[in-house]
Amino acid sequence: MRIGIPHCGNAYVIAEALVQKLGNGKNELIIPPPTSHRTLDLGVKYSPVEACLPFKLTLGNLIEACELGADTLIHARGTGVCRLGYYVKEQEQIIRDLGYDAHFFTLDVSQNRVKSIMRLIKELTNDAPWSKIISAFSFAMGKLFALDEMEKVIHKVRAVELEKGRANQVYRQAVKAISEAQTIREVRNTAKEYVKKLGQIPKDPKADPVKVGIVGEVFVVLDPFANMDIEMELGKLGVEVERTMSLSRWVKYRLFLNYLGIDEWEQVHKAALPYLRRSVGGDGWESVGEKVVYARDGYDGVIHLAPFTCMPEIVAQNIMPSTEEDIPVLTILYDEQMAKPGMITRLEAFVDLLKFRRKRRRK
Amino acid sequence: MKTYLGVDVGSVTTKMALLDDQDQLIACTYLRTQGKPISIIQQGLEDIRKQMPPQAEICGVATTGSARYLAGVVLGADSIKNEITSHAVAAMHYVPEVQTVVEIGGQDSKIILIRDGVVVDFGMNTVCAAGTGSFLEHQASRLNMDIEEFGSQALKSKAPVRIAGRCTVFAESDMVHKQQIGHRTEDIVYGLCQALVRNYLNNVALGKEILPPVVFQGGVAFNQGIIKALEEALEVKVIVPPHHELMGAIGAALLLREEIRTDSHKTNFKGFEVSQTDFTVSSFVCKACPNLCEIAQISVDGKVLARWGGRCDLWEGAATG
Numbered sequence: 243m244r245i246g247i248p249h250c251g252n253a254y255v256i257a258e259a260l261v262q263k264l265g266n267g268k269n270e271l272i273i274p275p276p277t278s279h280r281t282l283d284l285g286v287k288y289s290p291v292e293a294c295l296p297f298k299l300t301l302g303n304l305i306e307a308c309e310l311g312a313d314t315l316i317h318a319r320g321t322g323v324c325r326l327g328y329y330v331k332e333q334e335q336i337i338r339d340l341g342y343d344a345h346f347f348t349l350d351v352s353q354n355r356v357k358s359i360m361r362l363i364k365e366l367t368n369d370a371p372w373s374k375i376i377s378a379f380s381f382a383m384g385k386l387f388a389l390d391e392m393e394k395v396i397h398k399v400r401a402v403e404l405e406k407g408r409a410n411q412v413y414r415q416a417v418k419a420i421s422e423a424q425t426i427r428e429v430r431n432t433a434k435e436y437v438k439k440l441g442q443i444p445k446d447p448k449a450d451p452v453k454v455g456i457v458g459e460v461f462v463v464l465d466p467f468a469n470m471d472i473e474m475e476l477g478k479l480g481v482e483v484e485r486t487m488s489l490s491r492w493v494k495y496r497l498f499l500n501y502l503g504i505d506e507w508e509q510v511h512k513a514a515l516p517y518l519r520r521s522v523g524g525d526g527w528e529s530v531g532e533k534v535v536y537a538r539d540g541y542d543g544v545i546h547l548a549p550f551t552c553m554p555e556i557v558a559q560n561i562m563p564s565t566e567e568d569i570p571v572l573t574i575l576y577d578e579q580m581a582k583p584g585m586i587t588r589l590e591a592f593v594d595l596l597k598f599r600r601k602r603r604r605k
Numbered sequence: 606m607k608t609y610l611g612v613d614v615g616s617v618t619t620k621m622a623l624l625d626d627q628d629q630l631i632a633c634t635y636l637r638t639q640g641k642p643i644s645i646i647q648q649g650l651e652d653i654r655k656q657m658p659p660q661a662e663i664c665g666v667a668t669t670g671s672a673r674y675l676a677g678v679v680l681g682a683d684s685i686k687n688e689i690t691s692h693a694v695a696a697m698h699y700v701p702e703v704q705t706v707v708e709i710g711g712q713d714s715k716i717i718l719i720r721d722g723v724v725v726d727f728g729m730n731t732v733c734a735a736g737t738g739s740f741l742e743h744q745a746s747r748l749n750m751d752i753e754e755f756g757s758q759a760l761k762s763k764a765p766v767r768i769a770g771r772c773t774v775f776a777e778s779d780m781v782h783k784q785q786i787g788h789r790t791e792d793i794v795y796g797l798c799q800a801l802v803r804n805y806l807n808n809v810a811l812g813k814e815i816l817p818p819v820v821f822q823g824g825v826a827f828n829q830g831i832i833k834a835l836e837e838a839l840e841v842k843v844i845v846p847p848h849h850e851l852m853g854a855i856g857a858a859l860l861l862r863e864e865i866r867t868d869s870h871k872t873n874f875k876g877f878e879v880s881q882t883d884f885t886v887s888s889f890v891c892k893a894c895p896n897l898c899e900i901a902q903i904s905v906d907g908k909v910l911a912r913w914g915g916r917c918d919l920w921e922g923a924a925t926g
Contacts, residue, residue: 278896407918471916570726583671588729591689595724602723
């Protein structure tokens with residue numbers, strides 16, 4: 243089997259690590275090239291025009307994987323009433339119509355699908371023993387946690403570094419070093435080393451960054467190509483970014499803790515209750531709740547990211563401004579038509595708004 | 606005399622405003638960008654130089670508008686500000702109690718909500734230009750009319766026709782249809798003004814609480830027809846400030862003045878020689894990763910002043926070297 247995967251931020255690192263530990267010569271992992279404008283062009287060309295950006299980008303990734311000879315494609319199926327629920331079927335059909343004879347594996351991450359995931363793992367690993375699978379999995383998770391920890395740190399450092407761009411350089415080295423690490427111990431030590439390096443970057447003693455929480459649809463929140471590197475751009479503007487969602491958290495809860503009855507969103511849903519009493523599909527309920535939580539925690543503002551035409555997030559967008567917990571919200575909708583300068587102008591204006599507001603409040 | 610220059614390079618027009626240290630406008634220029642921002646900036650600077658009193662000296666330059674970074678590099682700006690903040694600051698300067706700013710320019714339109722002297726929310730058109738100056742100008746040329754006489758024609762209308770203004774293409778076919786069945790030009794023109802206002806209120810201003818005083822600025826505020834249509838739709842009197850077309854440039858200069866007040870500052874302004882400098886722009890495709898970003902660069906005598914256009918910061922750092 244030549245297994246192809248779509249991209250979403252640093253997710254490929256887990257696949258890479260799993261294959262490294264479980265590879266048996268029979269299966270080969272095809273990681274498509276990093277998402278690029280070509281990926282987007284391919285995705286747009288072969289997608290229905292009304293499909294959302296995550297659909298188009300991941301389709302582009304899968305086509306690029308097929309071009310490199312992938313014959314087995316893995317895709318995650320979302321939960322709830324979001325259209326992603328049937329996207330895998332649609333993508334499968336499009337890939338077939340393009341003439342690729344690829345077999346699709348659906349990683350169904352909705353509730354109580356642990357059996358199907360287990361079956362998938364067994365099948366992809368040619369029935370490797372569970373002990374081996376578990377050790378490979380913890381290695382992969384170790385890498386993912388290390389990368390996400392790095393992101394948490396860089397969100398703070400970028401906002402206050404004296405020489406803009408230093409943190410990004412260190413971060414790029416860190417991602418490389420972590421993805422090259424061979425053992426879990428090496429991963430941990432590398433992470434520790436780079437957290438220290440990031441901490442040593444000279445900071446502006448006068449910096450007083452505004453704090454912004456990022457909420458929204460999971461794919462555009464987690465994928466820097468999809469969201470036009472919004473976190474990096476906010477860092478350049480001297481903004482400290484916080485984001486609850488991360489791949490490691492997602493995997494940790496969706497694949498493990500949810501089955502033990504632990505719901506990572508319990509508090510957030512509770513916060514959303516006065517404004518929205520139920521899931522509206524995708525991540526809409528969480529967006530509303532997170533806004534309330536960020537407001538309570540004293541953040542200066544919330545930036546809400548969503549793919550254009552994303553129904554759950556449109557519901558959330560219309561509820562968010564009217565919550566009693568009052569902090570400014572900027573919604574940014576992404577599609578293939580969007581140009582980055584427009585986003586930058588809005589971010590700059592939003593940051594000015596937050597700064598003026600803060601100055602006023604402190605008086 | 607100390608003076609401060611605000612420069613607003615938009616997609617359609619380029620505006621410059623020179624303020625003295627009492628924030629009074631002492632020189633200004635309003636030019637069409639014509640897709641050549643650098644030579645228009647040079648030409649604008651010449652205009653300003655000719656209007657400047659002999660004892661005046663430029664102590665700071667601020668740029669804004671969609672070409673603010675380019676303008677900042679060309680002129681040597683002390684401050685580069687987005688156009689939303691600039692417009693808000695200028696509106697508050699002329700109408701301190703303002704609560705809503707309506708700004709309609711050549712390619713974009715904005716709404717800014719201000720409460721107690723602080724910007725609390727804003728909106729900007731996203732993908733469609735149907736509610737902007739370019740749309741009006743295009744339709745005026747279809748009607749064989751100068752954009753300058755568009756407003757006065759609109760005011761003559763007694764029975765405006767309803768035109769579908771949601772989309773430029775449909776508006777055009779609707780307008781042609783209304784002409785073919787014999788409506789008067791002034792009624793069509795005012796119908797277009799109403800369509801533009803409707804479009805603005807339904808898109809840019811959707812869900813925003815519009816409270817008076819409403820300040821209307823930007824190039825389109827020259828148009829009497831739009832002012833009337835806006836007042837009818839909002840049912841309030843709309844204030845068009847003096848120099849409404851220069852508000853972005855004035856706001857940028859005001860923001861700069863505020864910054865300079867707190868810092869002892871020496872300007873980066875390169876001087877009026879900029880008008881004679883030969884700037885070269887070029888672009889190349891970066892091959893460092895599969896993303897193949899198009900990097901644009903601006904240079905003088907082979908020395909690169911700035912580069913931009915990349916997804917990462919690979920080339921941004923190189924610009925200073």
